[in-house]
Amino acid sequence: MNRDKGMRKDFFFDPSNSPVVDKVGVEERVSRFQKRSIKKESKLQGLKMILNMIDLTTLEGKDTEGKVKQMCFKAKHLHDSYPGLPTVAAVCVYPSMVKTAKLAVRGSGVKVASVSTAFPSGQAPLEVKLTDTKFAVESGADEIDMVISRGRFLKGDYNFVYDEIAAIKNACGKARLKVILETGELVTLDDVRKASDIAIHAGADFIKTSTGKISPAATLQVTYTMLEAIRDYYDETGIMIGMKPAGGISNSKLALHNLVMVKEVLGSMWLSNEWFRFGASSLANDVLMQILKTETGIYQSGDYFSID
Amino acid sequence: MAKEKNISWDYSPAPENTSHVKVKERYELYIDGKFVKPESAKYFDTVSPSTGKKLASIAYGNEKDVDKAVKAARNAYVNIWSKMSGAERGKYIYRIARLMQERARELSVIESMDSGKAIRESRDVDVPLACNHFFYYAGWADKLEYAFPNRKVESLGVAGQIIPWNFPILMAAWKIAPALATGNTIVIKPAETTPLTAMKLAEIIHDSGLPAGVVNVVTGYGDTGAAIVNHNDVDKIAFTGSTGVGKIIQKAIAGTKKKATLELGGKSANIILEDAPLDQAVEGIINGIFFNQGHVCCAGSRLLVQESVADKVIRKLKRRMETLVVGDPLDKNTDVGAINSKEQLDIIKKYVSIGLEEGATMHQISCNIPKNGYFFAPTIFTDVAQSSTIVKEEIFGPVLTVQTFRTVDEAIQKANNSEYGLAAGVWTDKGSRIFNLTTKLNAGVIWANTYNKFDPASPFGGYKESGFGREGGLHGLNAYVKLR
Numbered sequence: 001m002n003r004d005k006g007m008r009k010d011f012f013f014d015p016s017n018s019p020v021v022d023k024v025g026v027e028e029r030v031s032r033f034q035k036r037s038i039k040k041e042s043k044l045q046g047l048k049m050i051l052n053m054i055d056l057t058t059l060e061g062k063d064t065e066g067k068v069k070q071m072c073f074k075a076k077h078l079h080d081s082y083p084g085l086p087t088v089a090a091v092c093v094y095p096s097m098v099k100t101a102k103l104a105v106r107g108s109g110v111k112v113a114s115v116s117t118a119f120p121s122g123q124a125p126l127e128v129k130l131t132d133t134k135f136a137v138e139s140g141a142d143e144i145d146m147v148i149s150r151g152r153f154l155k156g157d158y159n160f161v162y163d164e165i166a167a168i169k170n171a172c173g174k175a176r177l178k179v180i181l182e183t184g185e186l187v188t189l190d191d192v193r194k195a196s197d198i199a200i201h202a203g204a205d206f207i208k209t210s211t212g213k214i215s216p217a218a219t220l221q222v223t224y225t226m227l228e229a230i231r232d233y234y235d236e237t238g239i240m241i242g243m244k245p246a247g248g249i250s251n252s253k254l255a256l257h258n259l260v261m262v263k264e265v266l267g268s269m270w271l272s273n274e275w276f277r278f279g280a281s282s283l284a285n286d287v288l289m290q291i292l293k294t295e296t297g298i299y300q301s302g303d304y305f306s307i308d
Numbered sequence: 309m310a311k312e313k314n315i316s317w318d319y320s321p322a323p324e325n326t327s328h329v330k331v332k333e334r335y336e337l338y339i340d341g342k343f344v345k346p347e348s349a350k351y352f353d354t355v356s357p358s359t360g361k362k363l364a365s366i367a368y369g370n371e372k373d374v375d376k377a378v379k380a381a382r383n384a385y386v387n388i389w390s391k392m393s394g395a396e397r398g399k400y401i402y403r404i405a406r407l408m409q410e411r412a413r414e415l416s417v418i419e420s421m422d423s424g425k426a427i428r429e430s431r432d433v434d435v436p437l438a439c440n441h442f443f444y445y446a447g448w449a450d451k452l453e454y455a456f457p458n459r460k461v462e463s464l465g466v467a468g469q470i471i472p473w474n475f476p477i478l479m480a481a482w483k484i485a486p487a488l489a490t491g492n493t494i495v496i497k498p499a500e501t502t503p504l505t506a507m508k509l510a511e512i513i514h515d516s517g518l519p520a521g522v523v524n525v526v527t528g529y530g531d532t533g534a535a536i537v538n539h540n541d542v543d544k545i546a547f548t549g550s551t552g553v554g555k556i557i558q559k560a561i562a563g564t565k566k567k568a569t570l571e572l573g574g575k576s577a578n579i580i581l582e583d584a585p586l587d588q589a590v591e592g593i594i595n596g597i598f599f600n601q602g603h604v605c606c607a608g609s610r611l612l613v614q615e616s617v618a619d620k621v622i623r624k625l626k627r628r629m630e631t632l633v634v635g636d637p638l639d640k641n642t643d644v645g646a647i648n649s650k651e652q653l654d655i656i657k658k659y660v661s662i663g664l665e666e667g668a669t670m671h672q673i674s675c676n677i678p679k680n681g682y683f684f685a686p687t688i689f690t691d692v693a694q695s696s697t698i699v700k701e702e703i704f705g706p707v708l709t710v711q712t713f714r715t716v717d718e719a720i721q722k723a724n725n726s727e728y729g730l731a732a733g734v735w736t737d738k739g740s741r742i743f744n745l746t747t748k749l750n751a752g753v754i755w756a757n758t759y760n761k762f763d764p765a766s767p768f769g770g771y772k773e774s775g776f777g778r779e780g781g782l783h784g785l786n787a788y789v790k791l792r
Binding site: 019020021022024025026028029035036037038039040041042043045046049228235259260263264267268269271272 | 322588
């Protein structure tokens with residue numbers, strides 16, 4: 001395995017040694033997170049944390065500067081009639097929209113994440129992926145969300161996948177690298193774990209479940225399996241890796257269950273947008289609705305929350 | 309970039325509401341379809357182990373009460389129950405199951421109040437499983453000829469049943485359901501520390517219209533149980549509890565016509581092989597030993613872990629233990645509730661001090677343990693051997709011993725090298741290893757890649773000092789019938 005291109009050369013890594021995962025056991029464990037009680041103050045605190053962890057996302061062929069600007073405005077002004085709300089963590093766009101987004105969020109602390117590497121399929125030569133990535137970084141992206149080559153992974157060509165991630169990491173410069181596994185295409189939790197280990201060892205700063213284009217996406221089972229990989233790596237090296245479930249998390253309850261899981265598997269050190277993100281487009285409004293409900297006791301109609 | 313700060317985010321207390329629960333000040337004996345005062349005129353207290361507060365006064369049944377109950381049971385057997393068709397018996401058992409389901413929430417809350425077990429368990433495990441046992445055996449009542457093809461099936465008569473405090477309503481269901489399905493009548497004695505759900509079950513049975521005398525509930529202490537065991541007109545003894553008492557019972561009924569099933573103690577091995585899904589195995593270890601505060605006869609109290617992964621497993625286990633919530637059994641967040649009684653707490657403490665004296669290394673979780681009531685922090689011991697007292701003897705509490713092994717044969721030898729033989733767990737990714745181990749382990753129940761899973765259709769029981777006879781499933785019928 002070519003370890004030279006990786007950012008971390010501290011020890012030998014062999015993906016065939018990745019731990020096996022028992023799906024039934026994972027389902028049982030995950031059901032326990034859903035039974036923790038999050039109410040009142042802890043719910044409000046949790047909901048605000050969720051808002052602050054969202055990567056507000058638009059990844060459509062029909063994206064335009066106009067659409068991106070409006071979404072960036074929403075990122076900064078989630079619900080101004082309720083004071084004290086945080087902003088989202090980042091906006092997530094295609095490379096061609098990075099410049100626009102960067103300008104639109106300037107001064108707000110909201111970061112700009114760009115997907116790259118021929119997102120979402122990743123079916124392009126490495127040179128194209130590197131160019132894609134460099135373009136996004138040079139346009140000002142703070143974070144790069146790359147996709148792994150799932151075809152190569154499923155063929156068992158783990159070296160290829162590893163080397164590609166390491167090469168993209170080098171091209172990222174100061175930008176943090178999120179590695180999208182597209183777990184819906186990997187299917188088994190064993191492979192989710194193996195892909196997580198490869199991504200982490202090859203230099204990922206974050207590992208991310210999905211592109212949002214494939215279903216199922218960020219199920220609790222998948223996210224849990226990835227959190228375990230992060231935890232084992234931390235135990236071995238002391239290095240923290242971030243986690244980003246993306247796709248399919250559209251309501252507050254599921255997002256809160258994710259937070260419970262992060263707290264119990266990784267610990268409260270990970271409970272900030274430095275280390276945990278939600279990739280979502282519609283989650284923010286559901287969280288806002290819940291926050292206002294804790295205040296007023298009633299749910300407002302969807303029309304009271306802006307859709308950008 | 310590395311901001312390593314801890315964000316404090318805590319769960320909300322979620323205590324289960326107890327206002328819907330009706331606990332009477334005093335509970336009488338249930339004999340011959342009536343709630344009657346004990347001959348002794350004596351009552352004892354049942355207390356909540358999580359608060360130490362009294363919940364109710366419970367009738368103290370003596371020999372005379374037991375005699376009345378056995379006579380009522382005999383009368384009901386001869387005149388009604390043994391003559392009734394299986395289909396008719398089944399209807400009553402179904403009715404009891406449905407009534408229990410309707411009152412599931414109340415039963416769960418009372419179970420947690422009286423026994424100290426976490427509401428998450430009584431709500432999700434004990435009560436649903438108890439209902440399912442009644443449903444399951446109700447189905448057998450009119451199909452006994454198919455359960456034992458080409459044999460004539462006869463009931464035994466009056467069954468004396470003595471049940472423990474660790475799963476009060478579930479053990480009552482395990483005992484009552486198969487006995488009724490096979491056409492026997494019953495005198496049952498719940499444990500002295502946990503009689504409330506049994507008395508609630510008596511009320512449900514009463515409401516079901518079951519003919520008077522078919523089920524009689526006599527509360528009391530060990531002497532009450534002894535009166536049942538020694539009564540001349542009892543045909544069958546079914547006991548779940550300690551090996552010590554089991555031995556006394558077996559001596560007492562030697563030479564009599566009484567049949568017996570004894571479900572006794574255990575010191576079950578939970579075996580983690582190096583190729584196992586380790587994170588799920590850690591869950592299995594947690595579930596094996598901390599489920600119901602370790603008050604489980606089949607608890608995976610001896611962890612055997614392959615040396616190549618031992619450090620990793622222990623590290624993961626310690627970390628996972630830190631996330632356990634120990635506290636109010638009625639709080640939905642609670643993972644580990646209260647120790648059932650002061651007596652049991654003292655026994656656990658005694659074993660822990662023996663472990664320390666013998667040089668074992670102790671690790672306990674750091675979370676706050678409530679000051680009031682009887683609580684004990686989840687505990688693991690490393691640096692122990694087969695010859696350590698805490699490895700040999702059943703502690704019946706949240707205390708795990710951790711030993712390592714090098715080869716599969718060594719694991720089998722260590723697992724079988726015990727006075728007990730109730731259960732075992734095997735964790736491996738290889739199907740062939742599962743089959744190899746399950747055929748060689750001397751235990752009544754063996755789980756593969758899981759632990760502490762129960763189902764009415766699955767038989768349960770042990771080898772060696774863990775007892776004999778099987779409860780649950782088709783095998784469970786066997787214990788209550790004569791075959792010709």
